[in-house]
Every structure is written in C-alpha cells, then in structure tokens.
Amino acid sequence: xxxxxxxxxxxxxxVVLRPDQRAPTIPEDTARTPYVMRVSGWLLAPAALGQPAxxxxxxxxxxxxxxxxxxxxxxxxxGEVVPELLDIGTAGGxx
Amino acid sequence: MKRDTSYAAVxxxxxxxxxxxxxxxxxxxxxxxxxxxxxxLMKDTGYSLDDIARTQRETxxxxxxxxxxxxxxxxVRAISPRGKGATILLKDExxxxxxxxxxxxxxxxxxxxxxxGYAGMIAATSGNYGAAVASQAAMRGxxxxxxxxxxxxxxxxxxxIVEKGRKCEAFGAEVHKLTVGPELFxxxxxxxxxxxxxxxxxxxxxxxxxxxxxxxxxxxxVRARYRRDPDVVVVTHAxxxxxxxxxxxLLEAGADKTRIVACSVDLSGLHMASDRDFNxxxxxxxxxxxGIPFATLPDRADVPxxxxxxxxxxxxxxxxxxxxxxxxxxxxxxxxxxxxxPAGNTxxxxxxxLARTLDRDQVVVVxxxxxxxxxxxxxxxxxxxxxxxxxxxRGDPRENVxxxxxxxxxxxxxxTGSEQSxxxxxxxxxxxxxxxxxxxxxxxxxxxxxAADVKKDVAWLESALREL
Numbered sequence: 365x366x367x368x369x370x371x372x373x374x375x376x377x378x379v380v381l382r383p384d385q386r387a388p389t390i391p392e393d394t395a396r397t398p399y400v401m402r403v404s405g406w407l408l409a410p411a412a413l414g415q416p417a418x419x420x421x422x423x424x425x426x427x428x429x430x431x432x433x434x435x436x437x438x439x440x441x442x443g444e445v446v447p448e449l450l451d452i453g454t455a456g457g458x459x
Numbered sequence: 460m461k462r463d464t465s466y467a468a469v470x471x472x473x474x475x476x477x478x479x480x481x482x483x484x485x486x487x488x489x490x491x492x493x494x495x496x497x498x499x500l501m502k503d504t505g506y507s508l509d510d511i512a513r514t515q516r517e518t519x520x521x522x523x524x525x526x527x528x529x530x531x532x533x534x535v536r537a538i539s540p541r542g543k544g545a546t547i548l549l550k551d552e553x554x555x556x557x558x559x560x561x562x563x564x565x566x567x568x569x570x571x572x573x574x575x576g577y578a579g580m581i582a583a584t585s586g587n588y589g590a591a592v593a594s595q596a597a598m599r600g601x602x603x604x605x606x607x608x609x610x611x612x613x614x615x616x617x618x619x620i621v622e623k624g625r626k627c628e629a630f631g632a633e634v635h636k637l638t639v640g641p642e643l644f645x646x647x648x649x650x651x652x653x654x655x656x657x658x659x660x661x662x663x664x665x666x667x668x669x670x671x672x673x674x675x676x677x678x679x680x681v682r683a684r685y686r687r688d689p690d691v692v693v694v695t696h697a698x699x700x701x702x703x704x705x706x707x708x709l710l711e712a713g714a715d716k717t718r719i720v721a722c723s724v725d726l727s728g729l730h731m732a733s734d735r736d737f738n739x740x741x742x743x744x745x746x747x748x749x750g751i752p753f754a755t756l757p758d759r760a761d762v763p764x765x766x767x768x769x770x771x772x773x774x775x776x777x778x779x780x781x782x783x784x785x786x787x788x789x790x791x792x793x794x795x796x797x798x799x800x801p802a803g804n805t806x807x808x809x810x811x812x813l814a815r816t817l818d819r820d821q822v823v824v825v826x827x828x829x830x831x832x833x834x835x836x837x838x839x840x841x842x843x844x845x846x847x848x849x850x851x852x853r854g855d856p857r858e859n860v861x862x863x864x865x866x867x868x869x870x871x872x873x874x875t876g877s878e879q880s881x882x883x884x885x886x887x888x889x890x891x892x893x894x895x896x897x898x899x900x901x902x903x904x905x906x907x908x909x910a911a912d913v914k915k916d917v918a919w920l921e922s923a924l925r926e927l
Contacts, residue, residue, distance in 0.1 A: 380637070380646060385466055387642050394640055394734040397612035401646070402636040404628070421633040423579065423602040425654075440621045440834035443842025448853050448867050452786060453793025 375436040376429030480658035485763035492896035494908035519556035525680040530794040545817035558830030561591035567669040569595035572657035579656040583647040593630035603632040622834030662760040674708020690821040693806040696721035697749035699769030706772035722809035723750035725778040739862040755887040776879035777809040780859035803828035885913040
C-alpha cells in the first residue's frame with residue numbers, strides 16, 4: 365500500500381473505549397460497540413491507510429490514531445427532494 | 460506519574476477536574492444535596508446586564524432584530540375563533556456571530572477564559588453551542604476544542620451534526636467526532652485534564668448570564684413597538700439554559716407578567732444513548748429526550764450545580780411533533796420569505812398553535828431562530844430520515860411515531876401540539892430530589908429552595924410531599 369506523505373491533511377480514528385470498558389449504564393445496542401473518536405490534522409510522518417499515524421491539529425496539538433481518510437471533506441447536502449414539502453404554503457400548482 | 464485514564468478513574472476525579480477548569484468553587488454555595496445558594500452563585504459572576512451587553516457587542520453578539528410575522532399571523536387569524544389570533548413576533552437570533560443564540564452563552568465564557576489566562580476553551584456539545592464557542596474563541600484569540608457525538612457505529616453521521624462540526628473547524632477549532640454514548644463526558648474530563656483549558660460548559664453561571672440580554676432585549680423591543688409587555692414568550696427547551704436565561708432577563712427588565720412557555724419536539728420512546736435510535740430522530744436538540752430529564756433533574760449536568768433551572772421559571776410546557784415543525788418551517792419560508800433552522804422553528808410551531816387561543820391584541824414572541832443550510836435544512840433531515848427507513852407522509856400529525864413515522868400536517872389547523880402536564884414534571888422533580896436526599900432530612904432552607912425551584916410555594920410543596 366502506498367504511503368501518504370508528511371503534511372497531508374488527513375483524518376485519524378482511535379478507539380477510546382472498547383465495549384468492555386464502556387460506561388455501565390448504556391443501552392445494550394450501544395454497549396456492543398466500541399466508543400470511537402475521529403479527528404483531522406496534518407500528518408506528522410509518512411503513514412499508510414489503516415496504519416498508526418500522528419497528526420497536528422488546527423490548534424497545534426499532536427494526536428495519534430489509525431489513518432482513516434486522506435483529505436477528509438464535507439459532503440453533507442440538502443438531500444434528495446422531498447415532494448411532501450413542495451406544496452405547503454403555495455397558492456396551488458400541484459395538479 | 461501517568462494518571463489512570465480508565466472510565467471509572469477519570470469519573471472519580473470529576474470534582475477536582477471541574478474545579479480547575481471552571482475556577483468556581485461550588486462547595487461555597489452548596490448547603491445540602493438538594494439546595495444551594497443559586498442567586499449568590501449568579502451574582503458572584505460580577506456581571507450586570509449592561510456589562511454583559513457591552514462584552515457581547517465586542518464579539519458580534521446581541522441587538523438582534525425582532526420581526527413581526529405578518530403573513531403567518533394572518534394565516535393563523537383566518538383559522539381562529541372571532542377576536543382570537545395574537546400577533547406572532549420572531550427574535551432573529553440567527554443574526555448573532557455563528558448563527559444562533561448560543562453565541563450569547565459562549566461570549567461570557569470566552570471573555571472569562573481570556574481574563575483568567577486560560578490558553579483555550581473546551582465544550583462537549585453536538586449543538587450550535589460548539590460553533591458558538593469556536594467563533595467566540597476565535598475572536599478572543601483562544602484555542603478551542605469541541606467534542607461532539609456525530610456518528611453511529613456504522614460511521615453514518617447525523618447530517619445536522621456533521622454541519623455543526625464543519626462550522627467548528629471553519630472557525631479554527633479542533634473537533635473530536637465521536638460515536639454514540641454518554642462517555643462524551645468522560646472524554647471532556649480527559650481533555651480538560653490534558654490541556655488545562657477552560658471548561659465552557661453550557662451550565663455555568665456564565666453560560667446563563669449571557670442569555671439574560673436576550674430576555675431584556677425582547678422586553679425593550681416589544682414595549683417600544685407595541686406599548687405593552689410580551690404576553691407570552693415561547694422558548695425551545697432542551698437543557699434549560701435558554702429558558703432560564705431568557706426568563707431572568709425578562710424579569711430583570713420588569714416584564715413579570717409575561718408567561719414563559721417551554722416547547723420541545725416529542726421524541727418519546729427513543730433512547731438518547733441508543734446507537735440504533737441515534738439516526739432515527741430528525742431533531743438533534745430541543746426535544747423531550749433532553750427537555751424532560753433536565754427539567755426534572757437539572758443537576759444531571761456536567762457541572763456540580765446547574766445554573767439552568769427551567770422549572771423555576773416555566774409556566775407551561777408544550778410538545779410538538781417532528782411533522783408539525785417541518786410543516787411550520789416550510790410555511791415560514793413560503794409566507795415570510797426567510798429560511799431558518801430547527802431550534803427556533805420548534806417554538807414557532809408552539810406559538811402558531813398558541814396564537815389561535817390568544818386575543819388579537821396580544822403578542823406572542825418566538826425568542827430565537829438559528830441558521831439553516833446543508834445538513835440542517837428540513838429537506839436534508841427528511842431525505843435522511845427516509846434513507847434510514849422512516850416513513851414520511853402528509854396527514855394527521857397525531858399519527859407521528861418517533862423513530863418510525865413522520866406525518867407532516869396537510870393544513871395549518873392540524874398544527875396544535877399537545878400539553879405536557881407541569882405538575883407531573885414537578886412531582887418527578889421531587890422524586891429525584893428525594894432520591895438525592897431523604898425528605899425527612901430536608902431543612903426549611905431545603906424546602907424553600909425546592910419550592911422555588913419548581914415555581915411553587917412551601918404550602919404546595921408540603922402537600923405534594925405528603926402524597927409522594
């Protein structure tokens with residue numbers, strides 16, 4: 365697998381608590397899953413996807429995790445059209 | 460020496476971490492497990508209303524417009540009994556830096572953090588408060604870390620929270636994106652301990668004092684234009700800070716006859732810590748999953764004593780369905796020509812229903828709006844809900860089932876909401892208080908505090924305790 369160069373903007377992931385380390389009072393479906401954290405930063409040394417990596421964040425702190433995403437970006441949107449909304453408050457138009 | 464970072468060990472260090480990161484010694488105010496000197500805690504912040512307004516002006520907060528929603532008011536009057544249909548006003552809090560009233564809460568914390576020499580501030584929040592803290596920190600030259608609950612275990616992010624994370628990063632914050640779970644608080648404690656940053660909790664006296672200007676501005680603006688005090692102010696309710704701060708500001712401005720009405724989206728049946736339910740709700744805050752537990756047990760917050768005490772100021776509590784809020788959100792765009800986000804539109808929905816029962820010369824104020832956009836927009840939420848297997852249709856909103864079906868009303872007449880019994884909440888508060896401290900040990904000070912905390916007198920309390 366190719367190595368990602370130092371200075372690339374990436375996202376790392378870290379398991380904060382394994383299922384057996386989680387809070388005692390959570391619902392059963394949540395208790396089965398690990399408690400996971402992701403954070404973005406600039407890669408401090410070359411690393412490959414899925415491998416341990418160290419990043420410097422926007423405020424200059426250094427954090428560790430597993431390299432998860434190269435150039436993480438935001439793709440959230442307005443979603444697909446919801447036809448049920450279109451004729452609310454209009455004078456008409458829907459045949 | 461390396462400190463023990465296990466869940467139990469960090470939680471056990473909670474009090475010492477809190478004290479260092481807040482600079483407030485709560486022990487000075489606490490008199491028993493159920494009572495503390497609330498007014499002294501608030502007063503000891505040292506800020507007058509004028510001080511807060513001046514500080515907020517420095518960082519683009521406050522003096523927001525108050526709009527009359529003329530076409531929506533007309534639409535309500537058209538379906539109201541003769542002589543009914545109050546004027547609906549909207550306080551456009553989206554005009555604050557970061558796009559919501561939360562900038563008011565963050566502003567005083569950021570000012571305090573800077574003054575006391577902290578290098579940065581931290582908040583654990585999936586809401587608009589994160590962007591508000593990041594924005595205020597940016598203006599004060601402070602570093603900022605936001606911890607948010609955003610993904611389920613499949614890595615699917617709630618679109619509204621994804622957008623809030625983006626905004627925090629846009630203001631230069633380090634954003635920790637976490638999966639579902641109450642361990643967010645554990646992560647907050649660990650990060651506070653590691654960084655020695657200021658804890659910009661929503662529930663400190665600073666977080667509440669910052670909102671008092673909102674209530675005071677509403678009183679001033681309504682009086683100037685309508686020559687009366689607002690008859691009703693409707694507040695979207697979750698953790699209780701918005702309601703507490705607004706009500707305190709109104710009282711400070713002398714508007715002591717104004718009714719304070721809370722409103723939350725009814726999400727009963729969904730578990731807030733459930734990995735499965737997480738992405739099956741279309742509202743990330745302003746819902747009953749926070750509103751009811753925080754009203755009945757305010758001190759469940761991330762500080763030793765919560766400065767947000769909603770039952771102390773609440774006159775009524777209205778519940779609305781997800782479908783009703785989506786209908787009114789769409790109507791706001793089509794009739795009033797503005798697009799705003801879910802938080803203010805929740806109280807707008809209750810206000811529309813309430814206005815029908817109020818006289819025409821009365822005034823009902825929706826006390827906040829928030830920005831909307833990708834992820835936050837109601838179309839984004841409904842489209843996401845459909846992808847998560849939720850049924851979305853038009854019809855009778857009483858057929859809404861949180862986590863299963865969203866029914867968007869067909870007509871404005873169907874937007875009615877429902878009433879949450881206040882006495883039920885008060886009794887539930889008393890039961891929680893009795894769990895914290897057996898009633899037989901309650902002193903007169905305890906009783907006076909508890910009675911005031913549920914907006915009742917001691918005679919009511921004595922009688923309620925006998926029936927508990």
